[in-house]
Amino acid sequence: MKMTPAVIFAGSVLILAAVVAVVVVLPYYHTNQTQPSEIFRPRTDAEAAGRQIYIENGCVYCHSQSIRSIDWGLGAERIADAGDYVADRPILLGSQRTGPDLSQQGGEHPDDWHMAHFANPRYTSPLSIMPAFAFLGEEKIQELTAYVQSLGMKDADRRMARQNKWKEQAVAAYEKGPDKNVQWLHDHVPETWRKMANPYPTTEGGLARGHKIYQDFCMGCHGPIGDGMGPAQPYLYPPPLNFTVLKDRGITGGILYYQIMNGITGTAMPYFKKHLESEKIWDVGNYVAEYFINQSDAGEDIGGIDVSYEP
Ligand code: HEC
Ligand code: HEC
Incomplete structure (x- = not known):
């Protein structure tokens, strides 16, 4: 075949189309087939607002949200499943673990611990290098807390129910x-x-x-x-x-x-x-x-x- 400008142009378009198909269309098609995992549940409005604050403040630069099978040293309780992330755009897997992985953070601590920790992480964890987020104000810190308490979805809800049940008794005993x-x-x-x-x-x-x-x-x-x-x-x-x-x-x-x-x-x-x-x-x-x-x-x-x- 003679390499006329038209042939070169058509060939380039074909190569580009093939690359787009493999790199964009197929993965998009494939990930769209992902079914929600057994712990999946949709987010509440407060949790979604908290997630936005998480994105805006670069939490992902220090925290991952994905536990792999090689991470058992973290005390991993659940290996992440693609179906855990079906509602996430963008997905916040992260690649840095300057701080701990947060994929199962919900219910690890009660809400009051997070309010103190976000105000200034050194209040609860004196050696912390996490920045203070007091500047966000109470309402946004509450939304951020709602979001981190939802990480782990249905598993997090179970842990939160346990926290809340014991909190009632702890408060009653204290009083x-x-x-x-x-x-x-x-x-x-x-x-x-x-x-x-x-x-x-x-x-x-x-x-x-x-x-x-x-x-x-x-x-x-x-x-x-x-x-x-x-x-x-x-x-x-x-x-x-x-x-x-x-x-x-x-x-x-x-x-x-x-x-x-x-x-x-x-x-x-x-x-x-x-x-x-x-x-x-x-x-x-x-x-x-x-x-x-x-x-x-x-x-x-x-x-x-x-x-x-x-x-
Ligand atoms: C400069 C890195 C850095 C940034 C940015 C950062 N963190 Fe942290 N984070 C850490 C470190 C280190 C720890 C562990 C020490 C501690 O408890 O503060 C931590 C701990 C945590 C914990 C407690 C985990 C546990 O159970 O002990 C939560 C929740 C958390 N971060 C959420 C966030 C959120 C939400 C943001 C964004 C608003 C954020 N972090 C931003 C470094 C960071
Ligand atoms: C984030 C805050 C926080 C941190 C950090 C913390 N504690 Fe506590 N601690 C508490 C609270 C809250 C209670 C329970 C108070 C209640 O229910 O009356 C408690 C209770 C205890 C008890 C129970 C005493 C008993 O007789 O049952 C001990 C012991 C204790 N803390 C020791 C420690 C030690 C040691 C450390 C550090 C390694 C530590 N705490 C870190 C908040 C904290």
């Missing part, structure tokens, strides 16, 4: 005063833990470690002197515990450990089992016991764990 509140808090701790002393004896090194961990993880809520008056306090209800109320109320190292490890659902108290190794939990527990409660059972032999540890 009945310290005796009833401490009793309520400790009723959730299994008996073995309630009777367990901190197996590590108090040492200068252990207290120094505990002090540092307290500053890095706890101070924004429980406050520098353990009275529950950290900067997050005005946002949280029930407010962070004033540790001094625990004195002479049956507190043990085991209770402190159990609560720090698992958190207290329905309150802003997060679980720390993903952040702190076992020894660090004992150390920060003993720091709280020695300095704020003024009553420590560290190293006492009242049964429980017999550690293979030489102080």
Whole structure:
């Protein structure tokens, strides 16, 4: 065939059309066939408004919203499915994990934790490098919170229902005063833990470690002197515990450990089992016991764990 300008033109158009078909039309056709996954549900208006704020403020530059099978190290609870994203335009999968993955964020914390965290992330997480979003104002922060609490869709709704159920009880217990509140808090701790002393004896090194961990993880809520008056306090209800109320109320190292490890659902108290190794939990527990409660059972032999540890 003779390469006339018309033939070259027609050939170029054909090549372009083929490329567009493979790169645009076929994928579009294919993704349009995606069926909603079993956790899918449409967003409410507040959640959709929050998603817009998420896009406008570049949250996607630090947070992914997709857990892959290789991400089990994150403690992944659900491998993302294309059907989770059918309503998303644009999809916010993200490629950076400067902050944690948020695809299952809904119900991880109660709403009050998010209000404090968005106002200033260092209130709840003293080492955070996430920017403060107080400038958005309360209404937008509420919408943003509604959005992050919807991540995980039906699974998130189940977790939120659990948070709200426990919050009601936590608030009721708090309003009945310290005796009833401490009793309520400790009723959730299994008996073995309630009777367990901190197996590590108090040492200068252990207290120094505990002090540092307290500053890095706890101070924004429980406050520098353990009275529950950290900067997050005005946002949280029930407010962070004033540790001094625990004195002479049956507190043990085991209770402190159990609560720090698992958190207290329905309150802003997060679980720390993903952040702190076992020894660090004992150390920060003993720091709280020695300095704020003024009553420590560290190293006492009242049964429980017999550690293979030489102080
Ligand atoms: C500069 C990076 C950065 C940006 C931008 C950013 N974050 Fe974060 N985010 C982090 C880091 C780091 C953490 C972990 C420490 C903490 O809790 O603050 C975090 C934590 C979080 C958490 C708590 C996760 C958990 O369960 O502990 C949520 C929710 C969150 N970010 C939402 C957002 C939203 C919504 C935006 C946008 C308005 C945003 N982030 C913008 C870095 C960022
Ligand atoms: C985001 C705020 C927040 C952070 C951060 C936080 N706490 Fe709490 N903490 C709370 C709240 C709220 C409660 C429950 C108050 C209530 O229900 O009366 C609580 C309760 C507790 C209890 C329960 C005491 C008991 O006798 O049952 C312990 C122990 C505790 N916190 C220790 C810690 C330690 C140690 C850290 C850091 C590793 C920490 N908390 C970080 C908010 C927080």
